[in-house]
Amino acid sequence: MSITLYALDGCPFCVKVHDALEANEIEYETVWTEAMHSDRNEVKRVSGQRGVPVLVDEDRGVTMAESEKILEYIDQTLAQ
Incomplete structure (x- = not known):
């Protein structure tokens, strides 16, 4: 499985996603x-926007932003 999470240190929304992946x-x-949003060129390249968190699931061809959507995806698709 090839999952990548783009995150910002200290971001509470990113922490929620990290916690869900770990759990x-x-x-x-x-x-x-x-x-700085203006320095997030890699995030923009993969997701089309500069906000975090962004989850990339290469195996399923999925790239998504917004923590609530990512948490739902983890729960419905990735969780065992």
Whole structure:
């Protein structure tokens, strides 16, 4: 499984997603982003926007933003 989470250190929405991935024992890689939106070029490249968190599930061809949607995706699709 190839899951990548784009996150910002100290972001409470990112923490929720991290916690959900950890609680469900889902392997993933974290890409830590810059605090300044204008410096989040990699996030923009993969998702079309600069906000975090962004989850990329390469195996399923899914890229999504907004923590509530990501949490729902984890629960309905990735959780064992």
